[in-house]
Amino acid sequence: MTTRPSQCDVDSMTNAPVLSGSSVRVFGILLTYQRQALFTEMLRQICAQQRVPDCLVVVDNEASEETADISRRFQETCPESHWVHLRSPKNLGSAGGWAWGMETVLELANDRDWVLTLDDDNPPGHDGLFRQMFEFAETQREREPELGAVGIVGARFNWRTGNLVRLPDEELKGPVRVDYVGNGHMAMYSVGMIRDIGPFQRELFFGHTEVEFGLRMRRAGYQALANGDLWKQRRVQRNKLGLQPKPRKTCEVHWRKYYVTRNYIRTMVSFGRPDLALKRAFLQVVAKPLVTMLVSPRRAYYGWRLGCRAAWDGFRGNMGATLDPQTDALLVKWNQHV
Numbered sequence: 001m002t003t004r005p006s007q008c009d010v011d012s013m014t015n016a017p018v019l020s021g022s023s024v025r026v027f028g029i030l031l032t033y034q035r036q037a038l039f040t041e042m043l044r045q046i047c048a049q050q051r052v053p054d055c056l057v058v059v060d061n062e063a064s065e066e067t068a069d070i071s072r073r074f075q076e077t078c079p080e081s082h083w084v085h086l087r088s089p090k091n092l093g094s095a096g097g098w099a100w101g102m103e104t105v106l107e108l109a110n111d112r113d114w115v116l117t118l119d120d121d122n123p124p125g126h127d128g129l130f131r132q133m134f135e136f137a138e139t140q141r142e143r144e145p146e147l148g149a150v151g152i153v154g155a156r157f158n159w160r161t162g163n164l165v166r167l168p169d170e171e172l173k174g175p176v177r178v179d180y181v182g183n184g185h186m187a188m189y190s191v192g193m194i195r196d197i198g199p200f201q202r203e204l205f206f207g208h209t210e211v212e213f214g215l216r217m218r219r220a221g222y223q224a225l226a227n228g229d230l231w232k233q234r235r236v237q238r239n240k241l242g243l244q245p246k247p248r249k250t251c252e253v254h255w256r257k258y259y260v261t262r263n264y265i266r267t268m269v270s271f272g273r274p275d276l277a278l279k280r281a282f283l284q285v286v287a288k289p290l291v292t293m294l295v296s297p298r299r300a301y302y303g304w305r306l307g308c309r310a311a312w313d314g315f316r317g318n319m320g321a322t323l324d325p326q327t328d329a330l331l332v333k334w335n336q337h338v
Helices: 036-047 065-075 093-106 129-143 191-197 209-219 228-237 252-270 274-293 297-316 329-337
Strands: 009-013 026-033 055-061 082-087 114-119 147-151 154-158 163-165 175-178 188-190 223-227
Touching (some): 026 036, 026 093, 036 065, 055 065, 055 093, 065 082, 082 093, 093 114, 093 191, 093 209, 114 129, 114 191, 129 147, 129 188, 129 223, 129 228, 147 209, 154 209, 175 228, 188 191, 209 223, 223 228, 274 297
Parallel strands (some): 026 055, 026 114, 055 082, 147 223
Antiparallel strands (some): 114 188, 147 188, 154 163, 175 223
């Protein structure tokens, strides 16, 4: 198991009895990062759920007293929940934050309990969602003893092409077999499965985190299921029926692409598929810059440099927070000139 980050505070807000008993419990892990307004709304919706988590672990990246104060205020509205507040003085990334949360849960939970992953910018939307997900998870586990994860959205991984496969709308009904479930969309993981294969890979920092975890879980023999009915409802709400998601074209997306590319390459190498890693590197370093060159040579140049860096770091294993979108010289120049 990876070690916890140094100089981190843990506030145990024990407004509920010490966790015990043989009933199946839900441990929520809420990741937040300097977004107090979103964090406040997320906590409001969590505390309004018909089935609140038995324990809520708040992971505060680049912790602030304001975030801690918000947690303390909301714990009074959830007397049935046990609260733990993990405070990191630095940004651990989504991978590091959820890994730390999972490591904390493993010390408190039983193998049949569930971990519910939550992000501060993706609230449940209605007060029955946690109950629906818990009932779905327990019902499916009775049918699938090796069930490791359930979620609202997910995808399948094509090992021939190395691509994630978006499921067609007509498949979205009842339990749907997938290779990973979307972590920011309230995924639930079996504690026993996490204990068996280990938590999220902290070194990934950001991007491709749940995909790597899902593939590792599937390799160990566990199953992943998405709730097709809730999945289709979400597509309807977001007007995405029959549509492929459109990539964002802002400057912010470039640092995200760096991490996704680097982590994809590293994951494929670790899974014994260097051919897929080389394919992705060729796409990012050669193919895409050549196409972009026809429209914007400067954009192609910066894209080529970032792709080279992602591929190099992925193959060499240079992991962690290797690129800061606020201070990295390459991205600063890109934002100034493109």
